Amino acid sequence: MTTKNGDLRDGRLVYFEGKKVEDFSSIRVFADTLKVIQRYYELQEEEPEVFTYEEGGKRYSRTFFTPKNANDLAMKRKAYARIASVSYGMLGRTPDFINAGVAILENYAENLGVGEYTNFAENIKNWAKMVKEEDLFVSHALQNPQVDRSKTMNQLLKEGHEFAGVWVKESYRDGIVVQGAKMVNTLAPLADELLVFNVPNLSPEDNKFGLAFSVPLATKGVKVMTRKSSAKYDYSVADYPLSNRFDELDAFLIFEDVFIPWERVFVFGSAKKSNQFFEKSGLFMHTAHQDEVRGVVKLEFVTALAKRIAISLGLTDFLRVQEMLGKLTRNLELVRGTLHFAEVSGHEEFGVFTPNMQSLLAVRDSLPEMYDEVLSAIQEFSAGSIVGVPDVRDFAGENADSLENALSSPLLSAKERTILLNLAWDVTGESFGQRQRAYEHLHGGNTMWIKVEHWQHEDLSFGEKMLKDALNVARTAFDEEVKGK
Ligand SMILES: Cc1cc2nc3c(=O)[nH]c(=O)nc-3n(C[C@H](O)[C@H](O)[C@H](O)COP(=O)(O)OP(=O)(O)OC[C@H]3O[C@@H](n4cnc5c(N)ncnc54)[C@H](O)[C@@H]3O)c2cc1C
Numbered sequence: 001m002t003t004k005n006g007d008l009r010d011g012r013l014v015y016f017e018g019k020k021v022e023d024f025s026s027i028r029v030f031a032d033t034l035k036v037i038q039r040y041y042e043l044q045e046e047e048p049e050v051f052t053y054e055e056g057g058k059r060y061s062r063t064f065f066t067p068k069n070a071n072d073l074a075m076k077r078k079a080y081a082r083i084a085s086v087s088y089g090m091l092g093r094t095p096d097f098i099n100a101g102v103a104i105l106e107n108y109a110e111n112l113g114v115g116e117y118t119n120f121a122e123n124i125k126n127w128a129k130m131v132k133e134e135d136l137f138v139s140h141a142l143q144n145p146q147v148d149r150s151k152t153m154n155q156l157l158k159e160g161h162e163f164a165g166v167w168v169k170e171s172y173r174d175g176i177v178v179q180g181a182k183m184v185n186t187l188a189p190l191a192d193e194l195l196v197f198n199v200p201n202l203s204p205e206d207n208k209f210g211l212a213f214s215v216p217l218a219t220k221g222v223k224v225m226t227r228k229s230s231a232k233y234d235y236s237v238a239d240y241p242l243s244n245r246f247d248e249l250d251a252f253l254i255f256e257d258v259f260i261p262w263e264r265v266f267v268f269g270s271a272k273k274s275n276q277f278f279e280k281s282g283l284f285m286h287t288a289h290q291d292e293v294r295g296v297v298k299l300e301f302v303t304a305l306a307k308r309i310a311i312s313l314g315l316t317d318f319l320r321v322q323e324m325l326g327k328l329t330r331n332l333e334l335v336r337g338t339l340h341f342a343e344v345s346g347h348e349e350f351g352v353f354t355p356n357m358q359s360l361l362a363v364r365d366s367l368p369e370m371y372d373e374v375l376s377a378i379q380e381f382s383a384g385s386i387v388g389v390p391d392v393r394d395f396a397g398e399n400a401d402s403l404e405n406a407l408s409s410p411l412l413s414a415k416e417r418t419i420l421l422n423l424a425w426d427v428t429g430e431s432f433g434q435r436q437r438a439y440e441h442l443h444g445g446n447t448m449w450i451k452v453e454h455w456q457h458e459d460l461s462f463g464e465k466m467l468k469d470a471l472n473v474a475r476t477a478f479d480e481e482v483k484g485k
Contacts, residue, residue: 002217003095003137003192004041006034010218014189014251015225021189029229029247034190036246037137039086040095051079063099063290064132066107067353073289073343076100080293089298090246092291092439093186098138098195100290101283102128107350108282112273117171118262124281126263127214131193138214139191141182141253142199142278152203166196166255167208168269175261176268178211181254186443188224188251191217197267199445200275210274212267212281213260221258224251230432238392241423243432248439282352289342289355291444292363296335298440299367302374302427303328309381309424312412324377331370335363358457365450368441375428375437382424389421 002008008024016027024030044051044061052059062079065072083096105128112120131138144165147156156164166180188194197212215222231247232240266281267273278284307325315321342359379386395403395414407414427433441447 003034003037003190004135006038008034008190010216012189012217013223015223016189017228028233029231029249030189032231032245033091033187033247033249036087036091037094037187037190040083040137041135043082043086050082060132061096061099061135063096064103066103066351067286068351069353070343070346072353073346073355076289077293077339077343080290081297084294084297087246087248088242088301089294089296090242090436091187091248092294092443093139093248094294095135095137097287097290097294098140098283099131100286101281102131102138104282104286104350104352104354107352108280111280111282112266112277115265115268117173118265118268120266120268123263124266127266134192136192137187137190138193138195139185139188140195140197141185141188142197143183144198144209145181145183145252153206153209154203157208163254165198165209166211168211169257171268175259176213176265178213178255178258178260181252183252184250185224185253186248186250186439188217188253189226189249193217194222194253197277198274200278202271202274204271206271206274207269210267210269210271211265212274212277213265215258215260215264219258221256223254223256225254226251230430230435236392238419239422240426240430240432241419242426243430247432248435250435282350282354285354285357285360286352288357288360288364288444292335292339292342292360292367295363295367295440296332296339299332299335299370299374302371302378303332305423305427306374306377306381309378309420312417312420313381313385314409314411315381321381324380328370328374328377331366331373335366335370338363338366358454358459361450361454364444365447365454368447371437371440375433378424379428382421385417386421386425386429389418389425392418 002010008030014021014024016030021027021030048059051062053062053065062076065076067073067076080096080100083094084091106125109121109125112124114120130136144153145163147161147164153165153167157167162179163181166178166182168176169179170177182196185194193214193216195214198209202209217224227250229247229249231244233244235244237244267277306328310316310321310325316325338359342355342363345356345359346353347356348354390403394400395418404414407417409417412420427436
């Protein structure tokens with residue numbers, strides 16, 4: 001276990017700023033973000049009644065608990081929310097995300113069936129058991145690089161694009177050799193394991209890409225290339241209160257002749273089974289629960305920030321500002337309520353109490369818009385002053401007294417104004433904030449697809465019954481009117 005004990009020197013190949021990382025602890029962004037993730041483990045020690053549960057005489061992270069009723073989901077929500085609150089919701093892919101799915105894999109495993117060379121159902125059950133026993137941090141990679149979305153994966157491979165996705169190069173009695181790449185894998189550099197699969201968009205001819213498997217980070221041929229950091233360590237945390245604490249490292253993954261033993265393979269050689277994997281394994285529904293809880297925590301944080309700025313800058317007597325704040329708190333209330341409804345209106349499936357997906361997807365689809373509304377409000381309230389903030393070091397320099405005088409008000413000291421506006425800029429303007437916004441819009445897939453699916457699955461039977469009645473009454477009236485002429 002590397003993430004838990006913080007020693008990442010297990011032979012993994014991670015590249016940062018163009019160089020192979022030899023000493024992880026010497027790179028501040030790795031050390032800082034790792035510390036935030038490690039709170040997931042520390043909380044289990046500090047508050048075992050909230051963050052763990054007992055099974056067979058042993059205690060496990062609550063996030064691995066298989067929910068049997070709405071109350072279990074509510075208890076899991078509390079744990080997810082507390083874990084998310086460590087980073088104010090800014091770290092999206094903490095260990096509890098995949099754990100939420102690992103918790104139910106045993107129940108759904110039979111859906112994966114048996115292959116010619118291996119038993120996929122057994123493989124995923126054993127893998128889930130190992131992740132739970134060892135409390136491993138699993139990071140996931142499903143999105144293929146945007147090489148050319150107009151072509152199938154197979155077409156791209158035939159044209160020589162060996163890194164357009166991950167595909168099976170060779171297969172043997174004891175396993176397979178894969179080659180390729182995955183486009184974005186958040187927090188991969190700091191994880192123990194990678195879970196690799198596809199979004200459900202493979203064409204029938206893409207069987208070579210029809211895969212799902214897991215692999216330890218420290219596996220020969222697995223290469224992790226971290227994106228450029230948005231932390232600004234030449235400045236104080238007071239200047240960049242979020243950038244310098246919560247840079248959730250995303251990474252590009254390369255697989256060069258990576259051997260995967262059969263026992264780590266969950267889907268093989270089938271585009272159809274690959275397209276079904278996320279949903280049929282049960283991962284989708286349960287990871288979505290954690291995901292939306294985390295999203296609502298973040299919305300709550302930025303909404304509180306918007307309110308604090310409005311109060312601190314003396315804006316709350318303006319009706320427009322009051323109306324805007326009311327819209328933000330209304331939005332928050334709506335998603336909180338929908339999340340709660342997702343739990344209480346869940347249903348039993350394969351012995352698991354599953355949250356209501358229509359409700360969870362309604363939250364997922366609404367969050368990006370609601371998040372943007374808060375960011376706009378923060379920018380509108382703090383207006384020009386959001387960029388009129390001197391470097392914190394100026395408060396110790398020759399202009400310190402003038403700054404103190406100029407930036408203080410009965411509502412706000414110069415210090416409080418500075419850090420509040422720095423927070424506002426970090427979340428709305430800085431590269432950190434822009435990456436956070438991209439995350440909210442894209443991490444759960446393009447929201448267009450959520451809408452496309454949502455209306456088709458919504459239960460409108462109550463409305464349709466009334467509509468039937470209204471149409472019947474109108475039809476009768478129509479016939480009577482026409483007959484009378
Ligand atoms: C900050 C961040 C973190 C992320 N973390 C992870 C992670 O940890 N793991 C992971 O696997 N992924 C991660 N992602 C990737 C994320 O899941 C994808 O970006 C998202 O699902 C959208 O897919 P895409 O980027 O491939 O865009 P595409 O699907 O290629 O879409 C690009 C554009 O093309 C259009 N388009 C594409 N295909 C079609 C089509 N068939 N019909 C109509 N229009 C189409 C879309 O509407 C859109 O305008 C992350 C993304 C971000 C931004």
